Amino acid sequence: MAETVVNADQPQGGAPEGEATRRDFIHIAAGAAAAGAGVMVAWPLINSMNPAADTLALSTTEFDTSKVQEGMQVVITWQGKPVFLRNRSAAELQKVVADNTASDLKDPQTDAERTKPGHEAMLVVLASCTHLGCIPTFGSGDYGGWFCPCHGSHYDASGRIRKGPAPLNLVVPEYEFTAGSTIRIG
């Protein structure tokens, strides 16, 4: 602030040079009030960009997994994002369980941690490569799970990252079996 002294003869709070004056207090109080008001104005505007009530209401998806044939996967959408439902064959299941202790697991997890008890063959993962979010290709790559062509990430049939730049396994969303083979994601 440029202090233009128009009325230099006016006392500025009456304190000696260098000490805090009433005017300093008023300046700080006014500045604090202005800053508080600014936050209170900005908050509702910024908050309006958060997911709206109707968006949040779309947060669950139901699907009957009996439609997924063995050895195949079905892609469904949940909250606007693709989800892989993969019904692993016996051979694939055997391999991913054997790989539970493999040394090249970057993000070690057992297959059991990634599935629901009683539904071991059914894997539910977000169809989004944990590197930069591309959709990996089904059944290709060095481990027969998924291969992400964007930057060469190899996932096994449990969706675990085995090779390439992706840091984490394909994400298993929150889901549960509600009735028989029907799942509700979210």
Add this chain to the structure above:
Amino acid sequence: MSGHESTYIPKTGVEKWLDTRLPIVRFGADYLALPTPKNLNYWYTFGAILSICLVTQIATGIFLAMHYQPNTAMAFASVERIMRDVNGGWLIRYVHANGASMFFVAVYIHMLRGLYYGSYKAPREMIWILGCIIFFLMIATAFLGYVLPWGQMSYWGAEVITNLVGAIPMIGEPILIWLRGGPAIDNATLNRFFSLHYLLPFVIFGVVVLHLWALHTAGQNNPVGILIPKDREKKDMVPFHPYYTVKDGFALIVFLMMFAVFVFFMPNALGHADNYIPANPLVTPAHIVPEWYMLPFYAILRAVPDKFGGVVAMFGAIGILFVLPWLDTSKVRSMRYRPTMKVFFMIFVVNGLLLGWCGAQLPDAQVVPGMPSFFLVDGQLNSYLWLTRLATLYYFAFFAVILPLVGLRETPLKIPASISEPVLSGPDVMSGAVPAQAEKKG
């Protein structure tokens, strides 16, 4: 900046570095240090309030546009979604909708202030003309925005107002189709209105910058209406900060309190219930009225029995403001010293309110119920039609007849030699005091 010396001294190295390359801090500091007449009253505070209004409208508008769908099939529902589902959307929309009204309250007071104190006279004509441009853009922006919710009033307002263009002889019809983007108000119209409604506030912002530039070049007027001579600057001026930052800040808080009363306690009081009915091209509302701030001009439009004539009168009502500096023949700026003009001014204010009242009534309705009257030309004398015509006549006469004639014939009161004189008890003797006169600056 009114020939005022810069007092900013960059202290830190960063400030020095920046000041020699882009003196933006200097600009801000000089703005705050600007010598301002010390006798400005609260009528002068609305300039600051208006700048806040504009920023508020732009800020809320940007966030509304993030959720709004400019499509005839989705617009109405998207506005309702903002009201119900978007976090704080109800608040943002009500602030935006009522903010438009507050903007016009402030701009009307601001304009009447300028009219009363002669702020449009030399050397300030450019400030006034730029202000008129801002006012015109505000009307356009408000109209375009009102169409967006795609309610019944939105749709039929757009229908009626675009139809005005059709009144232009010969080329009216093709221009109308070009304006609407089709044979009727439809998706193309809504899309372009949304685009323009987003654009124009930024144009207004640009013209506001010019408005302030012109203001700081010519210097502020003041309620006494005299130019403050250089040698009295120390006596009659105070730096803008802290004196007017605090005064404007206080006024702003009072203004925001009134604004908040509308937003939180009667958010739809200034609107029209029909706009909560989705637009229906097959049904016209019984009574199409614009928002309150357009009513005086709507009344003038309806006062003329000819379609094109009405359009000319309505635009003329705004257009005549542009030439106001050359219609007023008086050498005295402030109406404080023009007792005759002051009376005409008060009548003008009441007349403006009357025009607004008329704009909201049905033209054929009786002004005084049951009072017998006679048929005159095309309607009963005791009808809003004729009341509107009388008020319209005064509106134009005020600018085209009263201002030129009174300026030539009146005897103004004695004008103080300085702005301090009227408020000081003793004689404020100063060396080389020159009597004030409306001197022309180059």
